[in-house]
Amino acid sequence: MGKRTRDKAKAEVEDDDDDVDASAFPRGGAASGGRGDEDAFPRGGGGGGDGDDAGRGRKRRSSQRGGDGDGSNDDDDDPFSRISRAAKGASSRAVSSSGGGAKYVETLKYKSLRPGAKLLGIISEVTARGLVMSLPDGLRGTVARAEVAGTSDEDDDDDDAEASLELLYEPGQVLRCAVVSLEKGKTGGKRIELSLRLEKVCEGLTKESLTEGSVAPAVVQSVEDHGYILSFGIADTSGFLPKKNVASDLGEIRKGRIIDVVITGAPKGNKGYFTVTSDQKRIKTSVAHETSATNVDTLLPGMLVNSRIKQILSDGVSVSFMTYFSGTVDCFHTGALATSKGVSSAFKVGQRMRARIIFVDSASKRVSLTLLPHLLDYASIELPKLGKTFQTAKIERVDAGQGVALSISDGKNDIAGYAHVSQLSDERVEKVEKKFKIGRSVSVRVIGHRLLDGVVSVSLKSSVMAQPFFSLDELTPGMLVNGEVLAVEHYGAIVKLAEGIKALCPPLHISDIVGRTTSAKVAPGAKLKFRVLNVDRNSRRATVSHKRTLIKSELPVIGQIEDAVPGSITHGVVTGVNEYGVFVSLYGDLKGLAGLNDLGLLRDQKPSDAFGVGQVVRVQVVSADTSGRLRLSLASGDADGNSASMIINASADALKPGHVVEKAVVTHVASGTGNVEVVFSMEEGNIPGVVPLAHLSDHPLTAQGLSAVLNPGDEIGPLVVLEGKSTRAVMSRKLSLVESSREGKLPATAKEATLGAVFPGYVASATAAGVFVRFLGRLTGLAPPSQLTDGTTGDVHEMFPVGKTVNALILSVDTSTPTPRLSLSLKVSATSSPLSDAPLVRSFFQDIEFLDDRDVGAEDVGISPETAKSLKPGTWMDVSVNETKDYGVLMDVPIDSNVVGLVTPHQIPVDTTFTAGDEVKGYVLDVSRREGVVDIGMRDGLGKFKRNKTSSGKSLKKLKVGDQVSAEVELIKAEYVALSLPEHNGLIGFAPVHHLNLRYEDASERFTPTQCVKAVIAQLPEGEMGRLLLTVPVTKGTTASGRIAAGTLVKGVVSEVQNLQALVALPNNARGRLYISEFSPGEDTPLESISVGSTVEATVMGLAGDRGGLLDLSMHRKSAFVLEDVSVGDDVSAYVVSVTDDGIKVTIAPGITSFIPKIETSDKSSELAMKLSSRFTVGERVSAIIVGVKATKKRVDLSLRTDGASGSSRVCVGAKVQGIITRVVENVGLMVQLGSHSVGRVHLTDMADEYDDDPCAKYEAGQVVQVRVLNASSNGELDLSMRASRLSSKRTSPTDPEITDISNLVPGQRVKGYVKATSKKGCFIALSRGIDAMCKLSNLADSFIADPAKTFPPGKLVEGRIVSADAAKGRVELAFRETDATQGNADVSTVKVGDVLIGTVRRVQPYGVFVSLDGTKLSGLCHISMFADARISDDLASHVRQGERVRTKVLEINTETNKISLGIKASLFEDDDGDGDEEMADVNTAHTFDPLMDSSESGESDSDIDEDGPLHADEGESTDEESDPSDSEDAPIGNDLGFDWDAEKTDASMTDVADEKAGKKGADKAPSKREKKRLKEARELEILQKEQEMRDGDHIPESAMEFEKLLIASPRSSFLWVRYMAFHVSCGAYDEAKEVAERALGAIPASEEAERMNVWAAYLNLENKYGTPSPEEAVKKLFTRAVQIADAKHMHLTLVSMYERNAQEDALEESLKKAAKKFSYSAKIWLAYIRSAVLKNDSEKARKLLDRATQSLPKHKHIKILTRTALLEMKEGNPERGRTMFEGILRNYPRRTDIWSVYIDQEIKQGDIQRIRALFERATHLDLNAKSMKFLFKRYLDFERSEGDDERIAHVKQRAMEYVSNKFGSAAE
16 A cells, blocks of 8 residues: 555645656665665665665654754764764764864755765666766765766767766776755655766866866767867866877776876867876875965865874874865774774874865865775775675674664674674664673674675674665575565555565466466465565566466576576467467566477467467577577477487587588477577587578579478588687588588688688678679678679579579789788689589589488388399390370380389380380480489490490499590489480489589580580499589680699780770780780880780789689780888889879879879979860879888879979978968858878968958969968868968068967067957957957947957957067957047047936946946046935846946046046936927937837836836736646636737838838928928837837837837847747848847746747747748757746647647647657646647547547546546537547546536537426435535526526526435534
8 A cells, every 4th residue: 555655645746746857766676785665776865875774764763863954864984973962962063164163064965965065985786767876975866877977968869979887987996076956855855966067076176276287087089099088067178188098997088088187298289189097006196286377266076185183082183284275084984993993093193194085175274184095095995796605794883872883793894893883683682882892703794785885784683684685685586485465556566575675577477277376375475485576677677476386496597698508498478379379478577489389289279279478388489589589489398309428518609610510410490481490419418500591402402401301309411610619619410511521711801801802601692783792701702793693694693592502713912901802703714614514513413312211211112222223324224115295205114013114205215115014225314213213214325335244343443533424314304304415334323414603594505415525423323312413614715724724924905995904905815904004114105006906915903803704915014013012212103094183193004003192293383373184084094103002902192293302391390391282261262272181271370471351262272372380280180371471582571470479478469369269258360370359249340249259250360459468378358449448538528517418338237337438538427326316226237238228417527537427317318308398399309219228218217117018918918827837627728829920021111111101201391400300209209209208118119219218128039039020020030030039038047937938939820831942841950949947848839839839730749749749747738639639620640649648647637637638528529429538538427516516517508408407406416415416406406597487497496405405404403
């Protein structure tokens, strides 16, 4: 019940706020620290540290604390401070960092923490969602994933994103952290939220804090080739860790990891990196020293300091360090000696020692340090595992009423332990000091860890000592446990296994009876035996089973994939039964499938007939892969048939490819794939293997037959291991691979693949790019399409199916890549040899013999072995004619009536006719045992062969394998031919029709009857039934033995001349190529010197390229060109391959090309200025110099310069070189190429001696320029200059000199520069390539600038004067004002006291407003007292802003200081305004009126204006203070404001007409001077009236200026912002409307959620109608951004409402699907979805949606969703469906008067009087409380008064009286 209550409460909380996320971390089970039902991710503040006291006795401890108000349990293990306070009577006094007269040290507690405090912590647990940190004094904190350095929430959806936390951090790692927040968790515990982000940890540190030798934390920002870029979390700082400085024991460094480093070097100037090292010894021993920049903000946890004891306290010491600072060392950090002997005995005042800072609170100036050895060594201490027991723990100290401190020895080290009084005994201990004595040995058990303090919490309780396990980590799948049933729910039984450890027994595992999910034995309170099924340590959950079969099972437990060895047997539970198989669940997370063929079913038996869900079955593992998929067998034979000798007990990992296994036992044949699974024995044990179908034989047809007849238990072999895997070995039975492996001729590595050699292999895959052939292991080569066949290539997939055996010729081997690349040829002409097809024919007849034995023996058909011995091919036999057919003559064989003889037509003698019954002699050609057919030969010429066996035997003895013989074709079949050997007494041999690499469509393509061929002996007959096997080698074309060797001098004839080569015909049908670089070196255009038919003499270099179709020839080399033979500086002949604008591509040898950039083609400027196409032609020879060689990459760099130096070697600081502009970067400068690999940049300030407004305009890409090298950085970046003063040898004075040093700049000096950027901080100007300056916004100009970024765009040339120059900080400040704003006004004589002037607000300060006066260069100050008539109690900036126009009055002028005092408040202008009204026609006003000034200038008080009221009231909006509409289910679903963007057009047109009339009137007659004055005053009055109207909300703004003025007064009004957007839309200014929307989102704070939602809704509508590039894309982009900032659910509802209003059905449906998926817990989302279906009258969809909603929503929301859906049907759908729903609801909830009322309201709206009265009658007959019945009767009476008559009214009253009488009896009367 407790858990149900908690679940219900949790559901109610989630209902109150649908958008509250679930707990950030997993729950359930026992935490790693030993907690019971606490969150697995702790909330912090716990006294037990990382699980102290296992979460038990919490209530007792709360009462023992004496009512500690904060409820913190942080003193559970703090005996020292408790004893001190108890003895001394102290309650809250504690020693602080400053010392004082206190007697003890206050340990760190939850209530003493505050956000911003920094601590040292040790990681105790790493999860996918965050980290758990062990903090000082037993505190624990959590680091959410978003607060871990280098990670963010967005990393969860980015597949290649940052590394997971498990890869970046590990338990025991020491880290610095900062407190982010302190709050109570959902379970009531204290939660300490921490951050590892360095910007928070290092807050307060500056660049000056990073001194050489100091230790600092850093996070890896990126991994580079030579090191790592680091961030320190300090502004304008970054570091670089070279890989050579990385400590070897640091492990792999990934992006996002935090490491500690020692600063070894500071950057020079403003830019650059701090160089660091990660040497762990230096990090651990580096002592921090004070500097000028040191203060309490710069102190970091983890700092090692030299300290001195200044005071010894009762439970700690006070120390001073770094001269200025004081800190404390509390009882937990003084060390073991102080614990056992006391602090006063262990330390002395004045003693010096090393200490490490563990806590810093800069706000309270509190610093804590530690003296513990493992923290001084900056490492974690290894503590005993939870649950471990120690029999001889020694009591070191007894704390009265608190507990005992112990010393625990694990055999290696002494460990500090502490047992709280609640853990001393199962009975209450009244006086600890009497029961426990110092020195006594006791038995203890570890129940908690405090990693940072190096302390373990222990228990002496007998009950704890007797627990079989203590934490979830000690449970393993398959373990037998005892447990007590706590509760039985619909989802299973909750079982208590131990104190604080619970498990779930699912319904499927409660009973042994299949189909039952309950059991009478499994009831609350029952103590039963269970077996652990699974332990999920991430979610802290365990599941158990009570099935008797599992509990009593003695079979091995398979709980992880490594245990699932094929052949192993265990018990499992059926979880699913399908037509194709049965799903079985094992232990752990393992699940498997037993296919239909693995179930052992009878014929026509279905899986559901034999198996049921929940059934315990005995299963055998058939196969397992690394992804966790299991293939199981439930057949009884599979589970019990294997002998113990073949049980799999070894892995195939160690098997080397190429190992030959002589014999293996078949364990399974896959019915779908035909793959054969086997087991074979090795020294290591029995190893599983698999032989794919294609690898059963070299011949594809017999492979299919073998797979069909093999059964488990059969032996096959020999097999060769192709690849060894962890689960099994991949093997092959192909004879070609087996024999080559035995001879060691099958390559497994690229080194073994000899060039020019032919190896057997198999097809791995076939694609359009060619055929991939694999050998041993994963060694794979590619045969391109040109190397597949000698003729036309057909369908590559049909010619080379996967698994086909092929012979491959190695053309080339490239080992320069990580995966070696082999280029192959599969051409028959290139791969064939006399015996290349021998494996094909040998394996074919071996397999045929095996299949014959299997089929004939099993079915008792065909030719028996005894008969076959008498029918040996090559012997004569007597036969008789049976009958003649079209396909030949059928003969009867007397020796066996089942045998049929066949004489094919071409074997019938000429002019011979057979008659049935004729007896004749026949020559046996072939015997097919399975078919029972003997092929007989009778043709003329066979009779000359002898008929005895002796002659045949003598002939065979003369033959040996490899001999070539003459043969005649006697018989042609689909796969082989029978050949007679006339020279060897007519012996019959058999040869394959096809080749390994080539199959013919028909055998007749290669052979014809009686054809004479040359054959080679492949195998002599073996045994009595053996056959003579032959091969018929390829005779056409060039064979493998006919290739021309490299180095041979040959003559050939040119057959074709191409652009870069000539093709040459060579002897023996060979072809070669003569590349352009291989002609005689003296010819400039070599290809022009030859023609087709020319005879050439050249040397063969080898195969041409990877394809090998041609031979490379050379007329001047004796061997192939290699880059290793050349070096830098060599002269070579190069030939132009192609010409581009950027350079030329040349070649110096076949396959070796180089690109020469334009700058390297000449050293003359005139030539470089020419187009390369006019200087070079393709095929032309040029003389080049080698300037760089990279042989491994086959790359060479060349130059055509006559000076012999490349651009790279010419470039040095100070050199004057020429270059070519490659890129003009506007507003930045030029990029200039100086050489092949040298590129420099010319800054804007280095382009000329006199600065130009647009210096880049005169340059373009490709232009040749002269430059001077100014600087060369270590990474190769070059700074160049094109100044004439730099290029000229004469000294000249430039107009705009270079600025090279900030120290040379003095205040007041005028300088020029180019604007780099303008932002809110100011304008940034580049004074030179390395010096930037900043100009504050206040110093940009003497007058006000509305848009500084537009006035000062990037690249603008500006001039200003130096305000300040700080060389140490590298900062320069400029001012563009002619007068210094800080020095006041220059001349104030132009104004006088009393003048009324218009001005612009320049700056707003707390004490007043600075205003610049129009028409002058003067400014003045309006003090806050003169700003308004009313007192301003808040910030002045909330009333006026910079740039605002105001009317001012000069109040005072100080001629000595030239300061002007101004006034703005309205009362100052009353006299002026009154005089103006009375003497409008005569008075000439002394001031000018600016219509742009703010409405406050009219003299109205700010307090008179209601910011929101009138404006909203005009639009009819509600002014009630309501909560977010999204919180109310009655509110509209979404709110897109129903915008009509054309509403303002009418107003705009009216304004235009008015302006036009005014213009015409003014044009009739020129006004007089007096009339002008009068008109001017009238205009001013009109403006004042308009401003007053706008402020009162009665005026509709007519211009953007009026909107801006209103927004100044009401910047948070979404109504005003939306009106402003609508105004722009009415003018067609859609982009401006979007800008207004962006401004609105920036101006309205996040706290005004409703106002911001209005703007988002308007923005979405705007994009939906006018978005670009398309409204769909614009809406999608904006919506994606909005849901990340605003209320995501509200945004989805707004989008739905918008689509619904605009009838965008497709978009509406898509948005509803996404919303329902994301917010499945929200009733409003489901209602919106259901409403969409109701409006479409799709009742079926609405019903399905309602079902889904009730499944997703918590139960307490079901009534709500049902009622709302019924209302939708009544209002907008089918009322009958609505009535049906209401009736169903009321059947289940008849006492809900609110539902009755809603139902009645809807029926009243429908108007059916009879239905309404029937409902009222039903409702008033209910037995409800008096209040409810009064409500119903009152409604009934009101209805009858309006719709009924007196009789009906009387009836209702009578019913009411009857109810009262029946309910209350006489009392009512």
